[in-house]
């Protein structure tokens with residue numbers, strides 16, 4: 131990659147353009163399509179145009195950028211391999227070739243089986259110089275749900291917990307407001323906005339009657355879709371969440387959560403934030419369906435037995451799920467730990483189960 135980029139307009143220009151393309155991609159909500167950003171550079175490395183794929187059915191990023199301005203011989207810097215198949219819009223490869231773009235710099239190959247490698251081959255056959263793998267990790271990190279789902283076939287699941295320092299999510303009487311402080315709750319709302327769906331068990335709906343919306347005043351884009359997993363107890367008709375048309379998976383013999391994770395992409399849900407209670411946390415952790423754990427510890431200690439973050443019995447050490455800690459940060463006066471179940475670490479980073 132280094133050698134190839136050194137031949138270009140300038141390595142620094144290309145990386146700067148890729149960063150800009152990533153920022154453009156990050157602000158979009160196109161799932162089940164990927165988040166994509168594209169930047170066109172003139173021969174001197176200056177930015178001529180840029181674009182992104184803002185929502186399903188809108189122009190692809192490459193076409194959006196080309197529509198603004200381009201000249202033959204320009205370089206296109208794009209986060210994801212351009213598509214070579216006609217969907218709701220014609221193939222991007224055709225538009226790039228027709229525009230006379232002479233070089234395409236790609237963040238990562240598209241893991242979608244309909245594209246994987248075909249876009250690159252098509253561009254190369256047309257005589258275009260193609261470079262792949264610039265800031266690839268950052269590109270994947272800006273759309274982890276897409277990369278994970280296309281490689282594994284199921285939605286990527288993040289489990290969020292908010293507990294006292296001794297791991298309790300509520301007191302014995304069910305009260306839980308507030309365990310964490312305002313900055314941590316705001317941070318958790320930002321986390322909501324990064325996911326397509328927010329999942330809870332029916333127990334949380336019955337006890338807390340949550341809305342599961344991102345309530346930051348400066349928020350943008352659509353609200354994440356609520357998802358409820360229910361067993362023997364029905365969702366009360368007065369539940370606030372019903373006004374938000376939740377996706378409901380209900381089975382009084384127990385919902386097959388792995389099947390649910392494979393079904394969610396059919397609803398456009400590639401990434402899910404679980405904000406449910408201890409039962410759903412237990413089920414997902416033991417089913418090996420948690421790809422990332424975000425745990426907020428509020429500045430209080432329960433100092434007794436209330437409601438532990440994960441239900442069930444922790445019978446012996448061999449049953450513990452080892453974690454790889456990715457980051458630890460203070461948010462206000464709470465602590466946020468981001469971790470990956472150790473057996474899933476490789477899977478998450480490569481997007482393969």
Ligand SMILES: NC(=O)c1ccc[n+]([C@@H]2O[C@H](COP(=O)([O-])OP(=O)(O)OC[C@H]3O[C@@H](n4cnc5c(N)ncnc54)[C@H](OP(=O)(O)O)[C@@H]3O)[C@@H](O)[C@H]2O)c1
Pocket residue numbers: 290291292293298299300304305306309330331332333334335337338359360361362363364380381383384385386387405406407408409410411413437441
């Ligand atoms: N601090 C926090 O982060 C946090 C977040 C959420 C909740 N909470 C607290 O957690 C408590 C509620 O706990 P909870 O364990 O009842 O909540 P939950 O895990 O959200 O819901 C549990 C219920 O979900 C259903 N369920 C779970 N897995 C299922 C499956 N595979 N198939 C079918 N149904 C399934 C079952 O419903 P049925 O009973 O109908 O079978 C089960 O009783 C409340 O006190 C709440 O305040 C705290």
